[in-house]
Amino acid sequence: MRTSFTGDPSPASDADHAPAYDVVIAGCGPTGAMLAAELRLHDVRVLVVDKETEPKSFVRIVGLHIRSIELMAMRGLLERILPHGRRRPAGGFFAAIDKPAPTGLDSAHAYLLGIPQPVIERLLEEHATELGAQVRRGCAVAGFEQDDEGVTVELSDGLRLRSRYLVGCDGARSTVRKLLGVGFPGEPSRNETLMGEMHVGVPQEEITATMAGIRETPMSFWLRPFGGGVYSVLVPALGTGDRAEPPTLEDFRQALRAIAGTDFGVHSPRWLSRFGDATRLAERYRAGRVLLAGDAAHIHPPIGGQGLNLGVQDAVNLGWKLAAQVRGWAPDTLLDTYQAERRPVAADVLDNTRAQRELMSPEPGAQAVRRLLTELMDFEEVNRYLIEKITAIGVRYDFGEGPGLLGRRLPDIEVKQGRLYDLLRRGRGLLLDRTGRLTAGGWPDRVDHLADPAAALDVPGVLLRPDGHVAWIGDDQRDLDVHLRRWFGEPAGSRGDRS
Numbered sequence: 051m052r053t054s055f056t057g058d059p060s061p062a063s064d065a066d067h068a069p070a071y072d073v074v075i076a077g078c079g080p081t082g083a084m085l086a087a088e089l090r091l092h093d094v095r096v097l098v099v100d101k102e103t104e105p106k107s108f109v110r111i112v113g114l115h116i117r118s119i120e121l122m123a124m125r126g127l128l129e130r131i132l133p134h135g136r137r138r139p140a141g142g143f144f145a146a147i148d149k150p151a152p153t154g155l156d157s158a159h160a161y162l163l164g165i166p167q168p169v170i171e172r173l174l175e176e177h178a179t180e181l182g183a184q185v186r187r188g189c190a191v192a193g194f195e196q197d198d199e200g201v202t203v204e205l206s207d208g209l210r211l212r213s214r215y216l217v218g219c220d221g222a223r224s225t226v227r228k229l230l231g232v233g234f235p236g237e238p239s240r241n242e243t244l245m246g247e248m249h250v251g252v253p254q255e256e257i258t259a260t261m262a263g264i265r266e267t268p269m270s271f272w273l274r275p276f277g278g279g280v281y282s283v284l285v286p287a288l289g290t291g292d293r294a295e296p297p298t299l300e301d302f303r304q305a306l307r308a309i310a311g312t313d314f315g316v317h318s319p320r321w322l323s324r325f326g327d328a329t330r331l332a333e334r335y336r337a338g339r340v341l342l343a344g345d346a347a348h349i350h351p352p353i354g355g356q357g358l359n360l361g362v363q364d365a366v367n368l369g370w371k372l373a374a375q376v377r378g379w380a381p382d383t384l385l386d387t388y389q390a391e392r393r394p395v396a397a398d399v400l401d402n403t404r405a406q407r408e409l410m411s412p413e414p415g416a417q418a419v420r421r422l423l424t425e426l427m428d429f430e431e432v433n434r435y436l437i438e439k440i441t442a443i444g445v446r447y448d449f450g451e452g453p454g455l456l457g458r459r460l461p462d463i464e465v466k467q468g469r470l471y472d473l474l475r476r477g478r479g480l481l482l483d484r485t486g487r488l489t490a491g492g493w494p495d496r497v498d499h500l501a502d503p504a505a506a507l508d509v510p511g512v513l514l515r516p517d518g519h520v521a522w523i524g525d526d527q528r529d530l531d532v533h534l535r536r537w538f539g540e541p542a543g544s545r546g547d548r549s
């Protein structure tokens with residue numbers, strides 16, 4: 051089988067057919083950087099290429115939700131990230147309905163962390179390079195060909211590289227997805243929003259007075275002091291433009307005049323950007339040796355702040371599976387569980403943002419539904435359900451019949467040896483054994499064993515995958531062995547290289 055997906059005419063080939071890399075990642079945004087780091091935990095040879103010479107410069111404050119914060123803790127990154135962010139209560143996100151988070155959320159990290167996106171990207175890229183990932187900036191993935199042994203990747207500077215796998219983490223307009231011919235069905239952008247930082251030419255009191263008069267729906271418009279005389283501006287665009295091109299200051303002036311009757315004398319922008327509200331989901335996450343993750347696989351309006359979180363969580367789901375494939379111990383179907391598990395999660399996020407967008411419409415019907423939901427959120431269970439959805443701690447993968455905990459993530463509980471997540475830093479499986487009889491001894495290179503963890507664990511034994519999801523619960527060694535094989539392949543010494 052040989053499939054060709056080339057964009058530009060092929061530059062002179064200097065690709066050696068023995069792969070120089072195990073995985074090439076297109077895009078060093080949060081998804082690509084996190085995936086690179088996950089792969090490096092397993093000594094996979096990784097190259098990340100990004101078309102930009104520098105990481106994103108525009109300051110967009112994003113919210114890291116509970117599950118992503120937990121993943122940062124699980125990989126020893128949280129200490130590094132916390133000083134750069136601002137903790138906020140975990141409530142009030144669903145359609146910006148102002149309700150506090152329910153009490154007793156089942157997490158040691160039950161807060162939202164507001165952090166500038168360039169900062170989280172820089173920290174993740176540093177983490178990946180410290181672990182040994184190579185990052186090559188200033189050149190794009192322009193084409194590729196895959197065959198039974200690997201992928202030949204063409205870069206925009208003419209270089210051709212040979213790798214075993216290619217992952218497109220190259221954002222909403224993903225070149226990899228397009229060249230792969232994977233459909234991206236959904237709804238096109240109906241509305242666009244301009245976003246930027248700039249100086250204003252009027253006093254703050256005038257801004258406050260004007261804004262008080264026009265604010266109709268949450269998030270429709272803002273002009274907030276950012277520090278140093280700079281204001282952060284968010285305003286609905288007039289019509290839809292070419293989103294590949296940044297907007298101009300004149301676009302902002304016109305949009306401000308349309309909504310506020312004045313352009314506040316805006317001038318001297320630091321950066322200008324725009325985003326739309328398209329909702330789309332890739333038809334497939336994998337075609338042979340090429341995979342998609344993050345915005346390359348799913349896009350939705352930023353309501354509820356879930357996109358970056360979803361991408362980082364894709365990366366943690368995919369990393370150990372792709373590493374297992376490269377290292378040769380992956381069970382036959384393991385890599386395909388990436389799409390089976392993550393695509394339904396993305397579909398659910400797309401749906402909840404569709405619902406939130408309706409709830410934020412100023413139409414009388416939508417506002418009536420919003421009032422009703424606001425009342426319903428006074429019921430603890432309703433509020434909890436919605437918060438667990440937005441923060442992704444409610445995610446349950448379908449591992450088949452079993453107790454309620456099966457397929458869910460285990461929170462960062464205290465164990466006799468410290469905190470559970472500290473034991474998952476190396477990205478390996480973990481057997482928590484309260485019986486003193488269980489063993490994962492056949493998988494010493496893939497699964498750690500924690501005897502007598504004490505802990506707030508009311509089950510005899512738990513097998514955790516490297517992403518912290520519960521793969522098995524029980525006390526029977528034979529049943530455990532079946533599940534160890536299901537997730538971690540044949541025991542050491544009895545396997546061949548199937549990569």
Ligand SMILES: Cc1cc2nc3c(=O)[nH]c(=O)nc-3n(C[C@H](O)[C@H](O)[C@H](O)COP(=O)(O)OP(=O)(O)OC[C@H]3O[C@@H](n4cnc5c(N)ncnc54)[C@H](O)[C@@H]3O)c2cc1C
Pocket residue numbers: 076077078079080081082099100101102110111112113114167189190191192219220221222224225226245325343344345346352354355356357358359360361
């Ligand atoms: C206003 C706004 C607010 C948001 N707030 C939140 C929030 O609070 N919480 C949240 O979770 N999410 C939020 N998001 C969404 C979040 O920003 C994205 O989901 C996130 O950036 C996706 O990360 P990614 O790594 O998948 O893609 P990107 O961040 O788009 O990164 C893709 C990378 O690929 C590179 N690239 C592109 N093409 C190529 C190519 N051919 N070859 C090589 N490199 C290439 C790009 O240069 C880029 O560095 C918000 C988005 C917007 C617009």
